[in-house]
Amino acid sequence: MKLLPMRFDLYLGRAVFSTVLITWAVLVGLDVVMAFSGEFKDVGKGGYTLGHAAAGVLYTVPRRAYTFFPTAAVIGALMGLGQMAATSELTALRALGLSRKRLSASVAIALSLMTAVMVVNGETLAPWAQQRSDSIKASAKSGQSLASSRYSGVWVREGDTFLSAGSGDEQLLPGAGTRLVLNDVRLYKIAEDGKIASLTHAESVVHDASGWTLNKVRRDTFNERSATRTTxxxxxxxxxxxxxxLATGFSKPRNLAARDLRTSIEYRKRNGLDARDYEDIYWSRWFYPLNVLALCLAAVPFAFGSLRSGGMGKRLFLGILFALGFWLLQLFFGRMAGALKFDYRIAYALPPIVMLVVSGMLFRRKSG
Incomplete structure (x- = not known):
């Protein structure tokens, strides 16, 4: 069995690839323009200038590309295949003995390669660039450095202790690794009856490979009728x-990588906090590739039927209809999982299963 792609695989892949890229560029471009125009209202606040707005929006392009890829994939695939159907190229390929399933597999392979690139982007470049965008906006408006503005006013919980920090900084260590330094830190330890058991103030708190270290510590311990201070x-x-x-708590869940989402979920569960917003986004990342392929495969059968007649408007309408329908289906199951508190893995598995069943039914109908 030959594993190398055939000539028709490359031809189909190139046709789909080009239309997906064009559609993708249009969708992301429109979203970037709208986002940039939305930043005008903040220009002039603090040191926030038009240059900061442009840089902040440009850093969000990888995240926007990741978000819009499923929609661009289904619209672009339908437009590319529809063009080939209108010029009878698909009919010619069928006359050579290629089945609908074989042609669909060629399309799926091309889209799988693009999806793989987007998965890598969603776990590496997009989160990093989004953090840079958030830091640019925060630092320009507050007048502080990027790291200091990021850790300004931190509040976190760890067990029966609440931590508050005035500012913070991430420092690169010689060789490799980083060190987190928080300044003007207060630790509030809460007793079982809800009262403050102790209040600890530290001029700085350092976290590195050896753990957490408090520097210049002053602790007030509250007893029933007295208080004691130690230094x-x-x-x-x-x-x-x-x-x-701690770092992921400053970003929206949708802007985090899967590994950071997992860390946040474990932290919240350990401290009895609600982690469902993070679980929602975390499992959506795992089902992202399956969603793209299921959505596109469900739309491919139309290339062998109704797309042979009609112009670009019809293909565009069908692509938007499929993308919108899938998004509404996914949103419905996601909200149901949040309301009824069942596993998000089930919620995100149902939409692609439905679309694959639809695809199978359409294939049998077209074959009939």
């Missing part, structure tokens, strides 16, 4: 709080 130059803080979970 220390430096002491260890035995905490499971991870610097990664």
């Amino acid at each position: 220390a130059e430096s002491e260890k803080w035995d905490s499971q709080l991870d610097a990664g979970a």
Whole structure:
């Protein structure tokens, strides 16, 4: 069995690839223009200029490309295949003995390669660029450095202790690794009856490979009828709080990579916090490739039927209809999972299963 692509595979792939890219560029371009125009209202606040707005929006392009790819894939695939159907190229390929399933497999392979690139982008470039965009906006408006503005006013919970930090900074260590330094830190330890058991103030808190270290510590411990104060130059803080979970708390769940989402989910579950928003986005990332392929395969049978007649408007309408229908179906199951509190994996598996069943039914109908 030959594993190398045949000439018709390359031809189909090139046709689909070009129309998907054009559709993708149009969708992302329109979204970028709208986002940039929306930043005008903030220009002039603090040190926020038009240049900061442009840079902030440009850094969001990888995330926007990831978000719009499923829609661009189904519209572009339908337009590309529809053009080939209108010029009888698909009919000619069928006359050579190629089945509908074989032609659909060629389209799926081309889209799989593009989807793989988007998955890598969604886990690497897009989160990093989005963080840069958020930092540029925050630092320009506040007048602080990128890292300081990111960690300004931190509030997190770890067990029975709440941490508050005035500012913070990430420092690169010689060789490899980073070190997190939080300034003007207060630790509020809450007793079982809800009262404050102790209040600890540290001029700085450092997190590195050895864990958390409090520097220049002053601790007030509250008893039933008295309070005592102790001081220390430096002491260890035995905490499971991870610097990664601390950092991800400043970004919206949809802007995080899957590994950061997983860290945030574990942190929230450990501290009895609601993690369903993070679980929602986390499992949507895992089902992203399947969603793209299921959506496109469900639309492919139309290339062998109704797309042979009608112009570009018809293909565009069908593509938008499929993309919108799938999005509404996914949104419905996602909201149901949140309301009824059942597994998000089930919610995100149902829409592609429905679309694949639709695709199978359409294939049998067209074959009949």
